[in-house]
Structure formats: structure tokens, C-alpha cells
Amino acid sequence: MESLRYKLTIAYDGALFHGWQKQEPPGEEPLRTVQGVIIEAMQRLLAQPINLVGASRTDARVHAIGQVAHFDAASRVPVERMAGAITGRLPEDIDIIKAEVVDRSFDAITDAKNKQYRYSLHHTRRRPLGQRHAVYHCWTPLDIDRMNDAAARLVGTHDVEGLSAAGHGRTSTIRTIYDCHVETKDDQVQIVVQGSGFLYNMVRIIAGTLVEVGRGRFEPSVIDRILATADRREAGPTLPAEGLCLEWIAY
Amino acid sequence: MESLRYKLTIAYDGALFHGWQKQEPPGEEPLRTVQGVIIEAMQRLLAQPINLVGASRTDARVHAIGQVAHFDAASRVPVERMAGAITGRLPEDIDIIKAEVVDRSFDAITDAKNKQYRYSLHHTRRRPLGQRHAVYHCWTPLDIDRMNDAAARLVGTHDVEGLSAAGHGRTSTIRTIYDCHVETKDDQVQIVVQGSGFLYNMVRIIAGTLVEVGRGRFEPSVIDRILATADRREAGPTLPAEGLCLEWIAY
Numbered sequence: 001m002e003s004l005r006y007k008l009t010i011a012y013d014g015a016l017f018h019g020w021q022k023q024e025p026p027g028e029e030p031l032r033t034v035q036g037v038i039i040e041a042m043q044r045l046l047a048q049p050i051n052l053v054g055a056s057r058t059d060a061r062v063h064a065i066g067q068v069a070h071f072d073a074a075s076r077v078p079v080e081r082m083a084g085a086i087t088g089r090l091p092e093d094i095d096i097i098k099a100e101v102v103d104r105s106f107d108a109i110t111d112a113k114n115k116q117y118r119y120s121l122h123h124t125r126r127r128p129l130g131q132r133h134a135v136y137h138c139w140t141p142l143d144i145d146r147m148n149d150a151a152a153r154l155v156g157t158h159d160v161e162g163l164s165a166a167g168h169g170r171t172s173t174i175r176t177i178y179d180c181h182v183e184t185k186d187d188q189v190q191i192v193v194q195g196s197g198f199l200y201n202m203v204r205i206i207a208g209t210l211v212e213v214g215r216g217r218f219e220p221s222v223i224d225r226i227l228a229t230a231d232r233r234e235a236g237p238t239l240p241a242e243g244l245c246l247e248w249i250a251y
Numbered sequence: 252m253e254s255l256r257y258k259l260t261i262a263y264d265g266a267l268f269h270g271w272q273k274q275e276p277p278g279e280e281p282l283r284t285v286q287g288v289i290i291e292a293m294q295r296l297l298a299q300p301i302n303l304v305g306a307s308r309t310d311a312r313v314h315a316i317g318q319v320a321h322f323d324a325a326s327r328v329p330v331e332r333m334a335g336a337i338t339g340r341l342p343e344d345i346d347i348i349k350a351e352v353v354d355r356s357f358d359a360i361t362d363a364k365n366k367q368y369r370y371s372l373h374h375t376r377r378r379p380l381g382q383r384h385a386v387y388h389c390w391t392p393l394d395i396d397r398m399n400d401a402a403a404r405l406v407g408t409h410d411v412e413g414l415s416a417a418g419h420g421r422t423s424t425i426r427t428i429y430d431c432h433v434e435t436k437d438d439q440v441q442i443v444v445q446g447s448g449f450l451y452n453m454v455r456i457i458a459g460t461l462v463e464v465g466r467g468r469f470e471p472s473v474i475d476r477i478l479a480t481a482d483r484r485e486a487g488p489t490l491p492a493e494g495l496c497l498e499w500i501a502y
Contacts, residue, residue: 011378013380013383015381092380092383093381094380127262127338127345127346129264129314129343129344130344130384132343132344134381
């Protein structure tokens with residue numbers, strides 16, 4: 001059988017995962033990670049070692065509806081049945097949305113051109129209850145127009161160092177943000193960010209900064225200053241992981 | 252201080268509760284129940300023993316957005332701050348929506364005139380992921396018009412014995428159903444039932460019967476037969492608890 005390269009589109013509820021990336025601390029039980037759980041299911045299905053390369057290393061408790069990964073395998077399972085066959089071996093908090101055969105040169109990480117994340121705030125005094133693992137609860141009044149004023153200033157190609165946590169380990173901190181805006185839906189305020197790539201904690205820091213603008217502690221022009229000075233201390237707090245969802249990745 | 256009677260309106264995510272009713276098996280740890288957890292918080296707040304009487308004994312994993320309960324207490328906490336003060340002492344999966352002082356004669360159980368439940372089906376092949384504790388996953392095609400035909404036949408005053416689990420322990424099995432219909436919303440099919448009272452598992456059996464009608468295994472006239480014969484074996488299966496939510500109780 002010929003070995004082919006496959007592209008997977010993956011959704012997961014991040015609540016009970018230590019993030020995407022496989023973690024096997026020496027001498028300890030491996031942590032429950034999305035990558036680790038999927039690899040285990042795939043190796044049982046395909047009876048061969050699998051190297052699954054994910055486009056985004058989502059953090060612990062972060063969700064995805066459109067994570068992308070690639071792998072190579074020589075498989076008897078036809079591609080149209082691959083997604084269902086893997087999902088059938090997965091726990092309830094992961095769903096393989098789609099499996100496609102792609103060109104051998106396809107790389108989930110380096111070929112990604114654009115990614116969209118959404119950060120969801122539960123914006124009412126009422127508790128989110130069953131939604132509590134999918135939202136950040138924030139009941140302070142928010143001026144959405146002010147938030148959108150600030151969000152629009154992020155669009156463009158900038159040095160985004162001031163919007164990232166220390167230790168991101170990337171040489172270049174220049175990124176292009178294609179869209180950033182704030183939506184309201186039922187009891188939620190949602191911050192949507194689309195960009196060529198993101199540094200560590202970047203969307204959660206953007207969300208934290210826009211919330212400070214929305215509640216009146218920062219002016220919308222804070223964004224210009226953060227981009228000009230590249231100083232993390234000018235930005236707002238890193239909001240909790242549970243409000244974040246990776247929506248899609250374009251190639 | 253004068254002892255007053257209070258009415259509470261309560262919401263909870265039932266996923267991690269062994270139902271509403273306090274359960275303290277002799278010689279064992281008490282089970283985690285909504286009533287038990289609220290009583291504990293209230294006794295800390297009000298520094299007196301509390302007898303909290305809930306209108307509906309929801310089962311393990313069943314949710315509520317409008318459970319009602321009453322209790323008597325002599326309290327220094329003004330009524331307008333009571334709901335927030337109790338909620339502040341509760342875990343994240345319960346929210347006291349409202350506290351009101353009511354007439355001493357008010358009884359949450361016997362004064363209830365009408366209750367509405369909603370049973371939610373996640374009706375797509377995609378997994379419900381973060382919603383999995385709030386819905387029943389059912390991806391079989393459903394004919395909503397047929398389900399509504401059957402649902403409408405439930406409206407009225409009937410002997411509902413055939414729609415309840417054995418061992419409900421009620422003398423009379425005559426109940427009035429004020430409304431029953433099926434709605435679709437995004438990826439969900441929702442079965443709404445409103446009635447004067449419900450026997451054990453009754454909404455989950457109604458939902459299971461309407462699903463059998465929707466998928467074509469039963470005719471809508473099955474409802475007439477169940478009501479005429481009072482035979483549980485004519486009805487569909489009891490659907491799982493997680494899809495069920497107590498929405499409101501009218502007095």
C-alpha cells in the first residue's frame with residue numbers, strides 16, 4: 001500500500017485536556033492531550049506509528065472547531081471513511097470533522113495563511129452554569145463601540161511583541177492581523193481575531209485589552225501605543241483559556 | 252427578628268449532581284445534590300437550620316433554569332440581597348435567580364399550577380462536544396410535522412400512567428397537559444411540554460415516544476393508544492436525563 005499524506009479538520013471541547021500537544025513527562029503518566037488521544041486512536045485504527053502534526057498548539061482548556069493537522073499513512077481505510085473511523089475510537093470530547101488526501105508537500109503548520117479565533121465573554125450577571133467551561137464570565141458594562149474602535153486599530157502588519165506573553169520563543173514578532181472586531185450574540189460578547197499567526201497568549205491578551213477599553217479603563221488608542229512600544233505592560237490582562245476557540249485555518 | 256417565608260427561583264447545571272433531593276445514605280458520605288448544597292450554603296449564611304422545599308425533584312443530571320423552592324427563616328439579610336448572598340456561597344453550577352418574601356401559606360409543591368420542561372436533542376451527525384451534558388445526541392432523520400401531530404394529541408386532561416415509569420408512587424395518574432410541541436433551533440430539536448404535574452420519567456418518556464414517531468417507527472396515533480390503554484409498553488424509550496431542563500413553574 002502506498003503511503004499518503006492526509007489533512008484532518010478537528011473539533012474538540014478543551015475543558016478536560018492539557019492542551020493540544022502531547023506531553024509525556026519522564027517517569028509519570030502521560031497527560032491527557034488532544035494530540036496524544038488522537039494519535040492513540042489512530043495507531044489502533046491504522047496499526048502503524050503515526051506522527052500527527054497540528055497547526056496550532058492550543059493551550060489547556062482552549063477549544064477548537066477547526067484545528068488542522070497532517071500525517072502520513074499507508075491505510076486500508078478509504079479516505080471517505082477515515083474521519084468517522086477515527087472519531088469512533090475517540091472519547092466524546094473530540095470529533096474529526098473531515099479527512100482529506102493532500103499533496104505530499106502540504107504542511108499544516110507552515111502552509112497556514114490565516115487563522116480565526118473567537119474569545120467568548122458571558123456578559124450577564126447570571127452565572128454561565130453549563131456553559132462555564134466555554135466562556136469567561138464578565139458582567140461589567142462594556143462599550144462595544146469603543147471596543148470595536150480599538151479592535152480596528154489592530155488590523156494590519158505590526159510588531160505584536162507587546163501583545164504576547166514572555167517566552168514565546170519566536171524570532172520574528174511581525175504578524176498580520178486581517179480582521180479584529182467585537183460581536184454580541186444573546187448573552188455573549190465575542191471578540192473575533194483573524195491573522196497570519198499568533199504569539200503565545202496573544203488572543204487572550206488582545207481580549208483582555210479590549211475588555212479594559214470596553215469598561216473605560218483604557219482609551220482605544222492604547223492599541224496604537226502597544227504596537228508602537230511593543231511593551232506588554234501597556235496591554236490588559238491575559239483572559240482565562242476557557243473563553244478561547246480556534247475556529248478555522250485557511251491554506 | 253420575625254421569621255418570614257421565602258420563595259427562591261433557582262437555576263443549575265445538573266451534570267455533576269445526583270439530582271435535586273438531599274441524599275445522605277447512612278454510614279456513607281452524603282451525595283452531591285442541589286438541595287443539599289444549597290441548604291449547606293444557606294445555613295452558613297443564615298446561621299440557622301433550613302428546611303428547603305423544592306417544587307420538582309429533578310433526577311440526576313437533569314438541569315433547571317426555573318426550579319422553585321420555599322423556606323422559612325428569620326434573617327438579617329434583606330430580601331433584595333438574599334439571592335446574591337446565597338449564590339456567593341454556592342459552587343459554580345448553581346445560581347439563585349431570585350428571592351422573594353411570600354405569604355406564609357405559599358407552598359412550592361402544592362401551589363404549583365403549571366410547569367414547563369424542555370428536552371433538547373442535538374440533531375446532527377457532529378458530536379455535541381462541550382454541549383454533551385446538556386443534550387441527547389440523536390442524528391437519525393426526524394419528521395418534525397409528524398412529531399408535532401403526535402405532540403398535539405397529548406394536550407388535555409388524561410390518565411398519563413402509560414407515560415410514566417413504574418414505581419412513581421402517586422395515587423392519581425390524571426394530569427393536564429397544557430402544551431406540547433416540537434421546535435427546531437440551530438442544530439437542535441427541542442420538545443417542549445407544559446403541564447399541571449408530571450409522573451416519574453414522564454417527560455423523558457414523552458420525548459422518547461415523539462422521537463420514535465419522528466423517525467417513522469410509530470404513527471402519531473400511538474399517543475391516543477397510550478392514553479387509552481395506560482400501557483407503558485406502548486410508549487417509546489426513556490431518553491437520557493442530560494437532555495432535560497425544568498424551565499419554569501407557574502403559581
